[in-house]
Amino acid sequence: MFGYAWLMIAFPLIGAAINGFLGKKINNKKISGWLGTAMLAGSFATALAVFFDYQSRGLQGAERFVEVPGWTWIAIQGMSERYLHIDFALLIDPLSVTMMLFITGISMLIHMYSTEYMSHDEGLPRFFTYLNLFVAMMLILILGANIPMMFVGWEGVGLCSYLLIGFWYRNMENAKCGMKAFITNRVGDFGILIGLFMIFQQFDAYFRMHGMTEASALDFKDILLNANAVLSVMSPADALFIALFLFLGACGKSAQFPLHIWLPDAMAGPTPVSALIHAATMVTSGVYMVTRLNPVFSANETSGFIVACIGAGTAFMAATIALTQNDIKKVLAYSTVSQLGYMFLACGVGAYWVAIFHVITHAFFKACLFLGSGSVIHGMHEEQDTRHMGGLAKYMPITYWTFVISTFAIAGIFPLAGFFSKDEILWQVAIWDSQFKGAASFLYWLALFTALMTAFYMGRVTWKTFLGKPRWTAEFKKKHHHPHESHLPMTIPLMVLATMAVISGAILFTPGWMTGGEPREPLAHFLDVSAGGPEGLMLYAGGTGAMDAQIHGEHAEPAHGEDAGHGAEEAQGDGHAAHHEPFMLLGGSVTSTEMIMAFGSVLIALIMLILSNRRYTGDYDPKKKAAQKAFGPLYAFSYNKWYIDEIYNNILVRPGVWLSSKAWQIFDVRLIDGIVNGVAKVLGALGELIRPVQTGFVRNYMLYLLAGAVMFMLINMWSYLLGGAS
Amino acid sequence: MIDMVVNSVWLAGLMFAIGTLGVMIHRHPVIIFMCIELMLNAANLALVAFNRHHFSPAWRTMDGQIYAFLIIVIAAAEVAVGLAIIVALFKHRTRVDIDEINFLKR
Amino acid sequence: MDGQLLAWWVLAIVGSLSAVMMVLSRNPVHSVLYLVANFLTLVGIYFLLSAPMMAVVQFVVYAGAIMILFLFVVMFFMSPEARRWLRPEIKSQWVFGTLLTVMMLTVVYISLFTSGRVNQGELEMGRPTIAMAGAAENPREELGHPAGLGVRMFSYHALPFEIAGLLLLAALLGAVLVARDERSEGRQHLAHEFEKAEEAVAEEVQA
Structure with missing residues (x-):
């Protein structure tokens, strides 16, 4: 079943291999670029086929986790009768199906965009090699059926992001940014490794104790289906630490405080790379991982609360920083950090499917925004500073309108995609039922305030770039006169993504007040078993799924939105009724x-957009530095990114450098070099000792040969004579 | 009759030793080569003698002589290549001294 | 002592002496001739050891073809100064070489002697004689009969035979390749080109 899903990973790998090994030989940018795009198109087609196939099979309960066998990867026979047996296998379940659809789709569009964007770059085959490899690794990450496979993808995207951020490696700054991303991710990887080890330890011990020889503590399916049983016997501290270590890993990949510093610097790469990292791959892997292992996070309310706090805090912090940045890509980068914070906020309050929902909508409008900014940069000939832009709407209409649509979407204007996902997150925070109810209301207001700021800074960057008077540099005017609109391969992805930014939200979810009854939640029901929905919770608790689903009849058929929704509301249970009290308004x-x-x-967002429009159009002139004067230290605090880089530099980097230089002087120079050189010297002296033997005269060597032969003969004869004598 | 067969083996040993001595004391490559031929012939003589020794009405093997033939073939091939190398050496230098061909040492 | 044994002794003494002389001779041409003499005595010994085919091959291939090759090489490449490299060899090499050779010979002879003693009884119980070797009803089965050798060679030893043939071919090619002087060929080619160019110039001048 679903064996052809391997094609999805194979396509980009083949593309990477062809471009990587033969790219220089082909020596044709058009062929290289479109080959990479075609491979992703194949991947996307496969993903669609898997999706429709999956839907048409109508699988129930635990059957919805389909493992596609590959080959045996690691097989170790332990001391006991149990093997450690890890397959290279895929897991096709609602979560991976959802992820792969938008990953392959958006990646395809970004590849198509890159064929034009990178057309002047010498390293285009290399670029497409990395890009294809990146997508392949991301697909391994989300499709892997077990923890080691996910980890392969996890490290793979880390590597590819490093390669792509440092793509223009001849510039030292870019190379440094690549290293920063890599090293920051290492910190997160340390966390996720510890977390995964602990999961293995706990689950393996449980399976061993209960004689479940078939279950594997590394297999996602087995982990999920036995989650509650294991978690209930685990000590609360263990559960909390597992969740926190895993979340540290997610922080690294998904750029949450305190490991968010690499993402804004990831701007050093080409713009399509930023789009890919920010929208489709890499940063979503943290959210994916948390959702994939959601029982671990739900097991303990404290861990959920910490996740929610970090998420909301990061969202707020990044939004404040984004308010004052001048680089168009920097603003977008901080907005990504902020939006990722929303996703983790949703994860923290247990609304995993909402997090995934926001991942999807965010992928569309953020990819559109980034590609739009790339189009602007392309049109302005590598100008990134918004202070030197303005008045571009006239020259770049397609870019302008798609950018505006995406801005409205991210600001949460009805009825664009961002409105549905962001409002659902806020709603889920409001109705969160836990011991931290009071603090949760604070998180709600924080998130709302962040939404306000989001609308403002997105409006700021949009209007500043496209409206107002042109503030282009004299050099630019002299060289190019005015910016130009990009070609079709760049504008088509923009239009497609803008369309999706409009409609994707309403398709996937409609809240109750719009339908006039129960909410319509196709995504929630599709994701149910994987993302901790009601049926999923039953499965994790040890139910057999299909049987329980029959008992709970109505939500057995996920396609039946309304009925299933009703069931879901009931199954979420009494909590729902009891906990909208704090926010009960109007009767x-x-x-x-x-x-x-x-x-x-929506009203707040609209007001902010209009405000920013007023502020940054007309006779706005950045040289006046009005905001800087008005807000003083606050402005500086935001402009310098809360001084986090400086703090890290002083607290961590400098002592680290000092320590390693000392270590180098003591251990490397004295100890290791001493040992190595000492061994070499001893051997050299030995060699000098024996060297005279090698005279270089053939006859002399013959003499040695004969001496050896005679010696052997003597030895043989000696034993022969002894034998003969006895 | 037996004496002749056994004596032949003794003779083969003597010839082999003389060949070895020649290889070791001479410096001219052609003569060294001839000494090697002498050693090969000594081995051939031993093979023929042993064949003679072991031949019986019950076990009529002639493999010893066949080995000797094969050795002659291989010796011929070796002489061809070896002399070609010596000729090539002679072409490059007027003096050919085996002790001067020590490039590996230098 | 019958005639055959007497002949063997004569041949053996002559062969040994010629081998020693070959090593001691200062003149390479003499060395070659001494070696030819040694090989001719071997021909006789092979006859006595009832290996007529072997004797003929030794005569034709070794004493004839191979040694002529040696003689050619020695005579072609011996410059007048060639004698000078025949100065006395390094002393230590002499000493150690002789010492080791004598040791080897001693060891071989001791082992030959002891093994001969061990097998003496066996030998006396009617080991083959020349009379017995030639006593087969079918002459092909006599020791050293060319027909028998051929049958054995092309049936049981066919593979080594083929490989030896391949080896000869490879040696042929290798010898040609090694001995060919590429530089001189190139020079000749260049000279030829110069000649042609001069002719062309001359023709033009004439025209």
Whole structure:
């Protein structure tokens, strides 16, 4: 079943191999670029086929986790009767199906865009090699059926992001940014490794104790289906530490505080790379991992609360930083960090499917924004500073309109995609039922305030770039006169992504107040078993799924949105009814409260967009430095990114450099070099001792040969004579 | 009759030793080569003698002589290549001294 | 002592002496001739050891063809100064070489002697004689009969035979390749080109 899913990974790998090994020989940028794109198109087609196949099979309960066998990867016979047996296998389940659809789709568009964007670059085959490899690694990450496979993809995307960020490696700054990303990710990888080890230890011990020889503690399916049983016997501290270590890994990959510093610097790479990293791959892997192992995070309310706090805090912090940045890509980068914070906020409050929902919508509008900024940079001939832009709307209409649509989407304007996902996150935070209810209301207001700032800074960057008076540099005007609109291979992805940014939200989810009854949640029901939905919770608790689903009849058929939704509401249970109390507005009905909250946030966003429009069009002139004067230290605090880089530099980097230089002087120079050189000297002296033997005269060697032969003859004769004598 | 066969083996040993001595004391490559031929012939003589020794009405093997033939063939091939090398050496230098061909040492 | 044994002794003494002389001779041409003499005595010994085919091959191939090759090489490449490299050899090499050779010979002879003693009884119980070797009803089965040798060679030893043939071919090619002087060929070619160019110039001048 689904054996052809391997094609999805094979396509980009083949593309990477062809471009990597033969790229120089082909020596044709068009062929290299479109080959890479075609491979991704094949991958996307495979993903679509898997999706429709999966839907048409109508699998139930635990059957919805389909393992596609590959080959045996690691097989170790332990001391006991149990083998450590790891297959190279794929797991086709709702989560991986969802992820692979948008990953392959958006990656395809970005590849297509890159054929034009990178067309002047000498290293284009290399670029497409890395790009294809990146997507392949991301697919391994999300499709892997077990922890080691996920880890392969996890490290693979880390490597590829390093290669791509440092793509223009001749510039030292870019290479440094690549290293920064790599090293920051190492810190996160340390966390995820510890977390995964602990999971293995706990689950393996449980399976061993209960004689479950078939189950593997590394297999996602076995972990999920036995999650509650194992977690219930685990000590709470263990569960908390597993969750926190795993979350540290997610922080590294998904750029959450305190490991967010690499993502804004990832701007050093070519713009399509930024789009790929920020939208489709890499940063989503943290959210994916948390969702994949969601029972571990749900097991303990404290861990969920910490995740939510970090998420909301990061969202707030990144938004404040984004307010004052001038580089168009920097603003977008911090907005990504901020939006990722929203996703983790959703994860923290247990609404995993909402996190994935926001991942999807965010992927569309953020990819569109980044590709749009790439188009602007391309049109402005490598100008990135918004202070030197302005008035581009006239020259780049397609870029302008798609950028505006995506800005509205990210700001959460009804009825664009961002509105649905962001408002659902806010709603889920509001109704979160836990011991941290009071703090959660604070998180809600923080997130709302962040939404306000999001609308403002996105409006700022948009209007500053496209409207107002042209503030182009004299040099630019002299050389190019005015910017130009990009060609079709760049604008088509923009238009497709903008369309998706409009419609994807409404398709995947419609809240209750719009339908006039129960919410329509196809995505939630599709993701149910993988993302901790009601049926999923039953499976994790040890139910057999299909049987339980029959008992709970109505949500057995995920395609039936309304009925299933009803079931879901009930199954989420009493909590839901009890916990909208703190936010009960206007007569106390859930629907009206939700509606008013939604309208409120849309209103705030609109006001902010209009405000920013007023501020940054017309006679706006950055040289006046109005904001800087008005806000003083606050502005500086935000502009310098909360001084986090400086703090790290002083607290971690400098002592590290000092320590390693000392270590180098003591251990490397004295100890290791001493040993190595000493061994070499001893051997050299020995060689000098024996060297005279090698006279270089053939006859002399013959003499040695004969001496050896005679010696052997003597030895033989000696034993022969002894034998003969006795 | 037996004496002749056994004596032949003694003779082969003597010839082999003389050949070895020649290889070791001479410096001219052609003469060294001839000494090697002498050693090969000594081995051939031993083979023929042993064949003679072991031949019986019951076991009529002639393999010793066949080995000797094969050795002659290989010796011929070796002489061809070896002399060609010596000729090539002679072409490059007027004096050919085996002790001067020590490039590996230098 | 019958005639055959007497002949053997004569041949053996002459052969040994010629071998010693070959080593001691200062003149390479003499060395070659001494070696030819040694090989001719071997021909006789092979006859006595009832290996007529072997004797003929030794005569034709070794004493004839191979040694002529040696003689050619020695005579072609001996310059007048060639004698000078025949100065006395290094002393230590002499001493150690002789010492080791004598040791080897001693060891071989001791082992020959002892093994002969061990097998003496066996030998006396009717080991083959020349009369017995020639006593087969079918002459092909006599020791050293060319027909028998041929049958054995092309059936049981066919593979080594073929490989030896391949080896000869390879040696032929290798010898040609090694002995060929590429530089002189190139020089000749160049000279030829110069000649042609001069002719062309001359023709033009004439025209």
